[in-house]
Amino acid sequence: MSVANQLTEYLQALKPQHLQLINESMNHAGYFDGKESHFKLIIVSDDFAGKRLVARHQQVYTIAEPLLTSQGGSIHALAIHAYTPDEWQALLASEGQAPASPQCAGQRKA
Template sequence: MSISDQITRKLEQHFTLDHLEVLNESDSHNVPRGSESHFRITVVSEIFEGMKRLDRHRQINGLLADELAGPVHALALHPYSPKEWIERGGRIKESPACLGGGAKDH
């Protein structure tokens, strides 16, 4: 099973979802072709209603601890309540461009 499928399965099993998008963005980073190391995850669930942003991230990071301890290097998390998702028009910002895998000299 792919890492993307593992992440999707865990999120689907843990949350009652209004919307879920798990996007492998590894190809936009300085990693070998076919890597599953960088993900953008959008989760819309009623469970996030009234929950602080940091607590939302902690809950998702805790759920995906095995993936974060292994192959996953980076998660861009976008957790919303259904109301927040509607207010955003069902959209999130695009992820920023990769800086090439190392510290960039200025």
């Protein structure tokens, strides 16, 4: 099973109303076809209600832990955009999409 599919399966624990996982590995140094090391996650869940951003990220990292490179997995970077359903609707109404992922030290030069 691909890393993306594993992570998507693990994240079902948060009962997401919306989940989008984008493989951004091709934008980073050392990329080869099929590499799954850098991801952008957009997740919308009622489980985030009343929680600060850091607590939301901690929830996601706890779930993703087996797939992270620090634990022997292959995910080097995970840009997390975690919203409640109300926050997500407001963002879509104002900006139309989630923010771009941050630059990585290993970012390919254009």
